[in-house]
Amino acid sequence: MCSPPTSACRVRSGWPARLWPASLLGRLTLVMVAGLLVTQLAASAIWASQLRAKAQVEAQSAARYVAHGAAGAIRFFRSLPPAYRLLIIQQLREMGGTRFFVNLNHAYVPVEAIAGQPLADSVIATVGATLRQDLPNSPGFRLAFAWPDRLAVAEHDVRLDDLPNAWVQHVLLLQPDPAPILVIQTEIEPGNWLYMAALMPNPYFLNTSDPFAWDRLMPQALSLAVVLLLCLLVVRSITRPLAALSDAAAALGQGHDEEARPLPETGSREFINTARAFSAMRERIGRYIDDRERLFISISHDLRTPITRLKLRSELLDDEALRNEFEEDLDELDMMVKGALQCVKDSDIHENPAEIRLDALLGRLVRSAQLAGHAVAFSPAGITVRGKPLALKRALGNLLDNALFYGARAEIGVAEEPGSVVISVRDHGPGVPEDALPRLFDPYVRLAHGREQNDGGMGLGLGIARGIIEAHGGRLELANHPEGGLDARVRLPASG
The missing domain is CATH 1.10.287 (Helix Hairpins)
Structure with missing residues (x-):
């Protein structure tokens, strides 16, 4: 625990305080938004893991099915005399094709494979293992997944787009949304390579394994936005009456209760x-x-x-x-x-708040004191505050009277600080003992120096001034000035 606060405490507690909103509306909104997001992310993570596991099982089953069909096709073409193979392939193409697009080449045709797809790599591994199990005497297999627009099907860089549409329209899916194509190449005899291309039973199996696809994220984003909007409306309906209650309490504490509207008896x-x-x-x-x-x-x-x-x-x-x-x-x-x-x-002054030009108000007090023969220094600052003019004049007049009674001369200064206006009234007297400062606001309390300078006073001026200033939402601070004398500082809320 950090008491009193130190710089180390401020460093440790500074950044959470900046992230944590000050208003109840902000806090409830942040908690609800964070809770919904965490819940949504957790549910999405669980759903994504289940979806990936399901896609993996389905892809493995489909891979074995395709591999068994490819093994049968390879056995069939191996059993044919070399002279009949092209004739059979041509007849298959004229008949609309079969499960595979088949072609014969004199060498391996390089294929630009799809990269960065773990599910595609897993399918290729399963297809290869199944082919080696069904065809143990084969010299080997070259497997890859490729996109149709980049797929080479024959030597001399002949691509799938170069073939007649009738050869592939019933075998491979090219339009409107191309699907990845599984390519299997194997050497059935020296100098003769069998080229087979086929779609998976679920052509878009790579998309089904992606939980963050746009068509899946959109409904979740819309549902999250609707829930958040409803939560914000509920939170606002809860906090709006509390804000009215806060304003009414502030008006009551500052003596502006006559301006406050009756609290609406609506809501919860x-x-x-x-x-x-x-x-x-x-x-x-x-x-x-x-x-x-x-x-x-x-x-x-x-x-x-x-x-x-x-x-x-x-x-x-x-x-x-x-x-x-x-x-x-x-x-x-x-x-x-x-x-x-x-x-x-002096405490119960019934007047309406208004914009007060401090230069004019303090200027009248200073001129009155100077006409009475007192030395008062004041520099106009052009600052305006909102309050009750007569009440504020009495409070500042009491402070100035104290400064002139108990000091040789007085100085008045006005300055702006973030969110507040500071009015300082300093005298050049002997000051006040530090242990006596808290008792100066008590009624009828007068120090020995004060009784010598002003035997007609009653010790009520500071208490009255503090009550008026606090009714304006400010505070009165008393402290000894480093160069001597008492410094009374009035902090009022800024007009804006």
């Missing part, structure tokens, strides 16, 4: 129940926020009246020391009531 039973539960939760949260706002306003209003009466009564006390103690306690109580009311008012 589980999603309908989830949508109803989410809608009920959203209504409860809305009522809670409204009740909280009314409660805070009521409490603040109701408390300020008795506080004012107590202040007036404390003026009637004769003991000055006791009167001062009463006034200090009442002032502290009044400050706490005002702070609670300010926290509610």
